[in-house]
Amino acid sequence: MKTGSKKKGARTGTERAAPRLIALGGGKGGIGxxxxxxxxxxxxxxxxxxxxxxxxxxxxxxxxxxxxxxxPPMSLADFVxxxxxxxxxxxxxxSIPNLRLIAATHANLWSPQPSDxxxxxxxxxxxxxxADIVLIDLGAGTHPAVMDYxxxxxxxxxxxxxxxxxxxxxxxxxxxxxxxxxxxxxxxEPLRDLIAQAMDQHNERGIRTPLDLLRxxxxxxxxxxxxxxxLVHRLRPRIILNEARSATDIKMGFAIKSVCLKxxxxxxDYLGYVNHxxxxxxxxxxxxxxxxxxxKSDAAIYVGRIARKLAAGSFRSKAVRPKARSNAPAPTxxxx
Amino acid sequence: xxxILDQNFYELLEVQPDAPTDEIERAYQIAHSTYDTGxxxxxxxxxxxxxxxxxxxxxxxYRVLSDSASRREYDAAIAAECAEVDLEANGNxxxxxxxxxxxxxxxxxxxxxxxxxxxxxxxxxxxxGEFDDFEDDPEDTVYDGDRLRRARxxxxxxxxxxASITKITPTYLSFLEEDRFDDLPAPVYVRGFVTAxxxxxxxxxxxxxxxxxxxxxxxxxPKRSRKKNLFARS
Numbered sequence: 200m201k202t203g204s205k206k207k208g209a210r211t212g213t214e215r216a217a218p219r220l221i222a223l224g225g226g227k228g229g230i231g232x233x234x235x236x237x238x239x240x241x242x243x244x245x246x247x248x249x250x251x252x253x254x255x256x257x258x259x260x261x262x263x264x265x266x267x268x269x270x271p272p273m274s275l276a277d278f279v280x281x282x283x284x285x286x287x288x289x290x291x292x293x294s295i296p297n298l299r300l301i302a303a304t305h306a307n308l309w310s311p312q313p314s315d316x317x318x319x320x321x322x323x324x325x326x327x328x329x330a331d332i333v334l335i336d337l338g339a340g341t342h343p344a345v346m347d348y349x350x351x352x353x354x355x356x357x358x359x360x361x362x363x364x365x366x367x368x369x370x371x372x373x374x375x376x377x378x379x380x381x382x383x384x385x386x387x388e389p390l391r392d393l394i395a396q397a398m399d400q401h402n403e404r405g406i407r408t409p410l411d412l413l414r415x416x417x418x419x420x421x422x423x424x425x426x427x428x429x430l431v432h433r434l435r436p437r438i439i440l441n442e443a444r445s446a447t448d449i450k451m452g453f454a455i456k457s458v459c460l461k462x463x464x465x466x467x468d469y470l471g472y473v474n475h476x477x478x479x480x481x482x483x484x485x486x487x488x489x490x491x492x493x494x495k496s497d498a499a500i501y502v503g504r505i506a507r508k509l510a511a512g513s514f515r516s517k518a519v520r521p522k523a524r525s526n527a528p529a530p531t532x533x534x535x
Numbered sequence: 536x537x538x539i540l541d542q543n544f545y546e547l548l549e550v551q552p553d554a555p556t557d558e559i560e561r562a563y564q565i566a567h568s569t570y571d572t573g574x575x576x577x578x579x580x581x582x583x584x585x586x587x588x589x590x591x592x593x594x595x596x597y598r599v600l601s602d603s604a605s606r607r608e609y610d611a612a613i614a615a616e617c618a619e620v621d622l623e624a625n626g627n628x629x630x631x632x633x634x635x636x637x638x639x640x641x642x643x644x645x646x647x648x649x650x651x652x653x654x655x656x657x658x659x660x661x662x663x664g665e666f667d668d669f670e671d672d673p674e675d676t677v678y679d680g681d682r683l684r685r686a687r688x689x690x691x692x693x694x695x696x697x698a699s700i701t702k703i704t705p706t707y708l709s710f711l712e713e714d715r716f717d718d719l720p721a722p723v724y725v726r727g728f729v730t731a732x733x734x735x736x737x738x739x740x741x742x743x744x745x746x747x748x749x750x751x752x753x754x755x756x757p758k759r760s761r762k763k764n765l766f767a768r769s
Binding site: 362363367370371410414450451455457458461462 | 579
């Protein structure tokens with residue numbers, strides 16, 4: 200494949216800008232994260248972008264199934280087991296042009312998750328992949344590994360479904376990202392201590408909300424508190440509302456955006472919604488991405504809309520970048 | 536980043552200070568459904584106490600900003616406040632939107648009806664369409680408290696009913712009807728109250744507000760004593 204020629208020589212390193220890392224999470228399982236990751240990857244690749252889809256869910260891997268590809272012989276599990284140190288070599292070609300997959304199959308059942316050092320190395324490798332977009336499908340929950348990938352990414356997408364269980368887990372996910380991110384990015388020790396204390400939800404200081412934390416930080420150290428407030432802006436979740444069945448459901452995206460601002464003090468973007476559609480189940484049963492099996496369905500059209508919004512950032516940076524590759528395939532639908 | 540209590544009305548409704556009326560309307564509709572009791576989007580984040588405060592603040596924000604006269608007055612108050620803060624804090628706070636340091640002169644002992652079902656009070660809302668058939672009063676009618684009460688009684692409305700729609704406490708509504716100007720809060724709020732009241736009883740809000748405010752402002756003491764700030768930060 201093209202990958203082979205690209206890898207030759209140091210030339211590519213100078214010509215290519217680093218890919219955008221987009222992490223897609225949402226706390227709760229079964230709300231369509233992997234479905235969206237698979238279909239957005241395909242839709243983005245069809246816009247002419249080089250995409251690497253990464254299955255970071257070592258304990259519940261099925262991105263390959265949603266993409267309709269055979270489990271590749273090598274996966275992230277080989278990286279975790281130190282059998283393969285170059286993550287780039289794990290990116291397997293798929294039948295879909297411009298799209299490669301780093302799967303998470305055959306994980307070690309005794310200890311599936313990578314160590315702290317491996318996680319850092321993994322993100323470093325992903326940043327060096329010759330691609331425009333690296334889309335990371337996160338597992339459910341707020342495991343430190345999940346949050347690390349989310350916080351390392353350039354953009355974080357949080358998927359919600361209009362049901363209390365998803366809303367609760369989605370906010371838990373954002374809360375975890377907030378405190379972990381602040382702890383990770385803040386360099387002042389006293390404030391790091393404060394943040395660590397606040398992560399205990401029954402903390403003695405009575406810090407209940409992110410805003411409480413910022414207030415306590417300002418009281419402790421006004422200058423540090425201001426720095427902390429600036430760091431908050433690095434979190435800018437992009438919300439997708441999946442399985443929308445009514446106008447009320449669709450409007451919930453705006454409501455979540457407002458809650459992000461009023462509760463977390465963070466700006467969020469409402470990227471879009473995907474409606475509940477029986478063809479989604481059909482496509483999963485057929486093990487074929489919806490955008491390929493039912494391209495005219497409403498759900499596929501909505502996925503496409505979200506993909507174009509996500510792609511906008513890449514096209515902007517592509518325009519200023521010197522010509523990336525002469526043999527790039529002609530983009531098909533650059534409707535922006 | 537400011538807490539809800541420090542945000543000004545524009546920040547609360549998440550609109551720009553120059554947002555047109557229809558945008559404020561839309562923003563309020565979204566906020567209203569977002570922070571309504573039982574709203575799914577609030578699940579597991581806001582505690583009920585916080586949500587009640589937030590709903591009251593949003594309603595006040597909408598009441599003030601949806602009326603062009605009270606909005607102008609509010610804008611002037613913010614601008615004055617900004618200038619003051621700039622002078623005091625040496626430009627430390629000099630953003631385009633100032634913090635809400637405007638004194639809300641709502642005495643502590645009078646509380647909003649927390650249980651009252653909040654309703655959208657815009658004349659454009661369908662539910663209140665029935666209230667929109669204005670009386671044919673001549674342009675120069677003087678709308679004093681007595682006249683307001685008569686309009687209400689003609690429609691056989693109880694004060695409590697108006698309170699539940701406008702979310703203005705019955706106490707304030709009765710102050711309005713009795714022309715007890717000394718007991719009423721700052722003009723910016725009274726204008727909002729009168730406008731909402733007029734809408735409910737089927738009078739032209741603009742006419743009523745103009746007439747009522749004229750009398751209110753000519754008789755109100757020039758420098759009103761600053762009462763306890765309900766939303767004061769500790």
